[in-house]
Amino acid sequence: MSLSNEKLKDLLWLVGLTNENELNCEQCLALVAEFAECELAGKSISDGLKAVEQHLSVCSECREEYEALQRVLDGIEGDTSKK
Amino acid sequence: MSRNNAAWAAALSPQSAQRNSAVSELRELLLRNLRKALSSYPRADEAFLEDAVQDSLVRILGRLDQFEGRSRFLTWATTIAIRIAMTELRRKRWQDVSLDEVVASPSSQQHAAGPDEQVERNAIIEKMREVIATQLTEKQRTVLTAEMKGMAQVEIARHLGSNRNAVYKLNHDARKKLKQGLEAAGYDADSIQAVFAR
Numbered sequence A: 001m002s003l004s005n006e007k008l009k010d011l012l013w014l015v016g017l018t019n020e021n022e023l024n025c026e027q028c029l030a031l032v033a034e035f036a037e038c039e040l041a042g043k044s045i046s047d048g049l050k051a052v053e054q055h056l057s058v059c060s061e062c063r064e065e066y067e068a069l070q071r072v073l074d075g076i077e078g079d080t081s082k083k
Numbered sequence B: 001m002s003r004n005n006a007a008w009a010a011a012l013s014p015q016s017a018q019r020n021s022a023v024s025e026l027r028e029l030l031l032r033n034l035r036k037a038l039s040s041y042p043r044a045d046e047a048f049l050e051d052a053v054q055d056s057l058v059r060i061l062g063r064l065d066q067f068e069g070r071s072r073f074l075t076w077a078t079t080i081a082i083r084i085a086m087t088e089l090r091r092k093r094w095q096d097v098s099l100d101e102v103v104a105s106p107s108s109q110q111h112a113a114g115p116d117e118q119v120e121r122n123a124i125i126e127k128m129r130e131v132i133a134t135q136l137t138e139k140q141r142t143v144l145t146a147e148m149k150g151m152a153q154v155e156i157a158r159h160l161g162s163n164r165n166a167v168y169k170l171n172h173d174a175r176k177k178l179k180q181g182l183e184a185a186g187y188d189a190d191s192i193q194a195v196f197a198r
């Protein structure tokens, strides 16, 4: 074990955000498109999607992917309506 | 160039007469989106992006039945392409690094806190060290340490002969044990927040 105090402080932040039940990365992936569109549209986030928000707060890899998705979302034109 | 979800589903189905043109269109759209998504990643050059899009198409076409129409089709497809491309970038970044070395290497100290902050933080941080040393399993300790040092989940999983979901579970279980251990020592959510409130 060789985490510095700084890293342990980062970890403490994550511990504070930890829930008893969390989505894993695959479950997050299945829902993150819907979450991102809701966020972009400024819609309120349903309870189901709050779990995505929580996962993104504790998982740096999914958060990095989400940030990459946000960079493209404004530009998606090929597919403009939902139905 | 503008299809809605039902039109994508119909055009990409194996029976569709327009399948080839729909796949080509999807390939172009995914390539454009990945370029934008990964524009700040120097290793994601054009050849890398084309390979990632090809792998993504295979995955997406094999998972069409999992698309539930809760977002735009292209947004959903793009999340899969980003997952595939980023996982590959992370794999390449960490593939020559040994898990044991990452876990054992000292991590650098950067920030120096003020004296008051330091005293209180030291107590809670020492408690964390104790919980990590005494209450986590060896695997939980390894995953938590490697992830806090930035190692990619996909490479941690490979070294452990496991997968990303299992690595996530080890990390999650480790965080839960830390939370319980801190609570048992009198550090509840409020006192954790107080550490960051200064």
Ligand SMILES: [Zn+2]
Residues within 6 Å of the ligand: A024, A025, A028, A055, A059, A060, A061, A062, A063
């Ligand atoms: Zn994740």
